[in-house]
Amino acid sequence: xxxxxxxxxxxxxxxxxxxxxxxxxxxxxxxxxxxxxxxxxxxxxxxxxxxxxxxxxxxxxxxxxxxxxxxxxxxxxxxxxxxxxxxxxxxxxxxxxxxxxxxxxxxxxxxxxxxxxxxxxxxxxxxxxxxxxxxxxxxxxxxxxxxxxxxxxxxxxxxxxxxxxxxxxxxxxxxxxxxxxxxxxxxxxxxxxxxxxxxxxxxxxxxxxxxxxxxxxxxxxxxxxxxxxxxxxxxxxxxxxxxxxxxxxxxxxxxxxxxxxxxxxxxxxxxxxxxxxxxxxxxxxxxxxxxxxxxxxxxxxxxxxxxxxxxxxxxx
Amino acid sequence: xxxxxxxxxxxxxxxxxxxxxxxxxxxxxxxxxxxxxxxxxxxxxxxxxxxxxxxxxxxxxxxxxxxxxxxxxxxxxxxxxxxxxxxxxxxxxxxxxxxxxxxxxxxxxxxxxxxxxxxxxxxxxxxxxxxxxxxxxxxxxxxxxxxxxxxxxxxxxxxxxxxxxxxxxxxxxxxxxxxxxxxxxxxxxxxxxxxxxxxxxxxxxxxxxxxxxxxxxxxxxxxxx
Numbered sequence: 453x454x455x456x457x458x459x460x461x462x463x464x465x466x467x468x469x470x471x472x473x474x475x476x477x478x479x480x481x482x483x484x485x486x487x488x489x490x491x492x493x494x495x496x497x498x499x500x501x502x503x504x505x506x507x508x509x510x511x512x513x514x515x516x517x518x519x520x521x522x523x524x525x526x527x528x529x530x531x532x533x534x535x536x537x538x539x540x541x542x543x544x545x546x547x548x549x550x551x552x553x554x555x556x557x558x559x560x561x562x563x564x565x566x567x568x569x570x571x572x573x574x575x576x577x578x579x580x581x582x583x584x585x586x587x588x589x590x591x592x593x594x595x596x597x598x599x600x601x602x603x604x605x606x607x608x609x610x611x612x613x614x615x616x617x618x619x620x621x622x623x624x625x626x627x628x629x630x631x632x633x634x635x636x637x638x639x640x641x642x643x644x645x646x647x648x649x650x651x652x653x654x655x656x657x658x659x660x661x662x663x664x665x666x667x668x669x670x671x672x673x674x675x676x677x678x679x680x681x682x683x684x685x686x687x688x689x690x691x692x693x694x695x696x697x698x699x700x701x702x703x704x705x706x707x708x709x710x711x712x713x714x715x716x717x718x719x720x721x722x723x724x725x726x727x728x729x730x731x732x733x734x735x736x737x738x739x740x741x742x743x744x745x746x747x748x749x750x751x752x753x754x755x756x757x758x759x760x761x762x763x764x765x766x767x768x
Numbered sequence: 769x770x771x772x773x774x775x776x777x778x779x780x781x782x783x784x785x786x787x788x789x790x791x792x793x794x795x796x797x798x799x800x801x802x803x804x805x806x807x808x809x810x811x812x813x814x815x816x817x818x819x820x821x822x823x824x825x826x827x828x829x830x831x832x833x834x835x836x837x838x839x840x841x842x843x844x845x846x847x848x849x850x851x852x853x854x855x856x857x858x859x860x861x862x863x864x865x866x867x868x869x870x871x872x873x874x875x876x877x878x879x880x881x882x883x884x885x886x887x888x889x890x891x892x893x894x895x896x897x898x899x900x901x902x903x904x905x906x907x908x909x910x911x912x913x914x915x916x917x918x919x920x921x922x923x924x925x926x927x928x929x930x931x932x933x934x935x936x937x938x939x940x941x942x943x944x945x946x947x948x949x950x951x952x953x954x955x956x957x958x959x960x961x962x963x964x965x966x967x968x969x970x971x972x973x974x975x976x977x978x979x980x981x982x983x984x985x986x987x988x989x990x991x992x993x
């Protein structure tokens with residue numbers, strides 16, 4: 453993802469989404485009450501999941517307020533590296549808010565205040581002096597609706613590395629040691645290949661990206677995100693606007709990416725979470741993380757009755 | 769928004785539970801009648817049991833299809849998934865108990881033993897069919913304690929079967945058969961041993977049902993292994 457510019461592109465959508473979030477939260481509470489949701493106490497052991505392996509992102513007691521609205525309540529969870537973590541829950545549960553905290557996208561919403569800590573490889577990303585451009589290079593983001601720039605396919609991919617100066621000095625440049633135009637070509641090809649799009653667009657890299665299908669545009673956005681060589685990829689409902697075939701391509705890609713990257717994906721599709729993720733975090737109405745565990749455990753035998761009711765469609 | 773979404777789906781799950789129970793009651797009835805046929809040498813009753821197996825098999829196939837349809841169309845998860853998966857397995861156990869009832873009915877048709885006592889079999893038959901009945905009840909009530917109790921009682925049934933088999937052989941020896949008796953007695957003995965083995969297997973299927981039910985109710989696979 454190319455940081456500042458893309459963040460601006462997304463800002464309008466985010467603001468709208470935040471408004472919708474607030475409205476839906478009220479709805480959600482009504483629904484769960486009528487469905488007979490009892491006041492179940494969330495137990496700490498339901499979320500104290502340890503995936504084993506290295507922790508990439510450590511979130512500790514994270515609180516987010518939008519003005520008077522308490523959107524996330526004391527969420528703590530460790531996200532393991534090189535795996536897929538799914539965040540699920542009804543509208544307004546705080547899962548997208550949580551996701552946006554992981555690369556400080558919420559900084560762009562003036563009304564949002566964030567307390568608690570998020571550490572990337574052990575270093576707090578909310579500490580003073582953190583370079584947001586550098587942070588968002590390391591923690592990239594793919595949005596719900598594909599948002600390619602109205603430029604060529606090639607420029608969409610090379611935009612981020614050019615901005616960062618990676619074409620001259622970046623990792624790929626160092627690895628390939630080629631002349632600059634070659635480096636750019638190699639970077640574009642490699643990123644598009646990694647995003648499983650190369651074969652479909654290799655003969656028309658100079659065409660406008662807006663001429664691609666929705667599914668191709670989304671994979672282009674993933675390629676654009678990969679081009680700056682991130683460590684973590686955040687995805688906010690990356691397939692919700694796509695048909696089943698395009699969705700399955702994105703899902704295959706997500707599983708593939710998890711071999712090298714830490715992927716965190718918000719999804720409304722529980723089947724999708726079940727299919728692609730290694731661990732699943734369930735957020736419920738009120739901005740509370742209720743259960744976080746192996747995906748098999750969440751979908752076969754969850755501890756929380758509310759999680760059980762949510763995943764089996766008894767409310768929400 | 770409606771208060772209880774997926775109402776049809778919830779109704780389908782309730783129907784599946786009721787249908788599995790109904791098939792189970794039919795199988796228990798078959799088993800009870802086959803034991804009666806054995807005890808009373810009632811050949812007519814034995815034939816009814818044998819004919820009834822086709823009905824059980826059809827129920828089995830229909831319910832298996834219902835489970836697959838639920839999985840395909842509704843993608844059950846969590847306790848719903850465990851319920852459908854357990855039901856799918858339990859159906860097979862019920863169908864097998866039905867087959868064993870048919871076996872017992874066939875032994876009844878083959879005639880009773882003239883030399884060797886069948887009285888021990890009555891107790892074993894009662895224990896085995898009681899185990900099957902309790903297992904079906906445990907499934908319907910989703911009762912984990914009943915499941916564990918069924919698994920524990922199976923050891924007693926196994927021991928009784930072992931004793932009964934030995935007793936049959938001992939009686940054969942004790943009857944000091946002459947050359948002519950032996951041919952006839954061998955048929956009796958093997959039929960009695962098969963009867964004991966089939967009753968023991970009814971008990972095993974009851975334990976299987978209890979194991980799947982415990983997984984269904986508590987997500988606990990302890991009895992499956």
